[in-house]
Amino acid sequence: HGHDAEHAAEDSHGHDKDSHGHDAEHAAEKRQLDSHEHGVSVLKIAIESQNVQMELESPANDIVGFEHAPENDKQKADIEHALSLLRKTNGVFIPSSEANCKTNENSAEFEIDEGQSETHSGFHVVWKMTCSNPNKLTSLETTFFKLFPKAEEIEVEIISASGQKAIEWESNMKEIKLPTSIK
Numbered sequence: 001h002g003h004d005a006e007h008a009a010e011d012s013h014g015h016d017k018d019s020h021g022h023d024a025e026h027a028a029e030k031r032q033l034d035s036h037e038h039g040v041s042v043l044k045i046a047i048e049s050q051n052v053q054m055e056l057e058s059p060a061n062d063i064v065g066f067e068h069a070p071e072n073d074k075q076k077a078d079i080e081h082a083l084s085l086l087r088k089t090n091g092v093f094i095p096s097s098e099a100n101c102k103t104n105e106n107s108a109e110f111e112i113d114e115g116q117s118e119t120h121s122g123f124h125v126v127w128k129m130t131c132s133n134p135n136k137l138t139s140l141e142t143t144f145f146k147l148f149p150k151a152e153e154i155e156v157e158i159i160s161a162s163g164q165k166a167i168e169w170e171s172n173m174k175e176i177k178l179p180t181s182i183k
Helices: 002-013 016-020 022-032 060-064 073-086
Strands: 040-048 051-059 093-095 101-114 119-131 139-142 153-160 163-170 175-177
Touching: 051 060, 051 093, 060 073, 060 119, 073 101, 073 119, 093 119
Parallel strands: 040 153
Antiparallel strands: 040 051, 051 119, 093 139, 101 119, 139 175, 153 163
16 A cells, blocks of 8 residues: 555655745644654653663654655665664763663664655664662763764653653753752
8 A cells, every 4th residue: 555655645746846845845844843843853761760761753854864765775874874873872872970871772763654745754762771870860961963963952851750851952062961859
């Protein structure tokens, strides 16, 4: 079924619209803003006693520079390369060393979401860690913006026993402070 739908969609708006249909793109972007914003990734950090889970959702454009399914070997290779970087257990987000965190599990996937009007794709990465001193998890460093220069910002959502907090992590900040009230 996927194949027919794909062709139908392609015929209905050809390739022309992609390069010139900027207004259409922006209208769609506005409508999609809450779920999908260019340049903005979302990092959810859930802290439950010594278990810390970080989950990253990034628009594909920020990571590999295109939003669609890979169309050639180079794009496939770019995705594989990005996944291998995101699967580095201790590379992308580095918790403060005093927290003594160890990554137990890490997965990264490239996901394609065939929308009604356009295709969005993104990277979905999960790190599961155990931190022997979770209350010392006071900062998080990242190489994300260095690895993926197209990314402009990460919206960080921290969920812990002491509630929920959101932090905007701009690309010029190498690290963010985490609220130390986390129990």
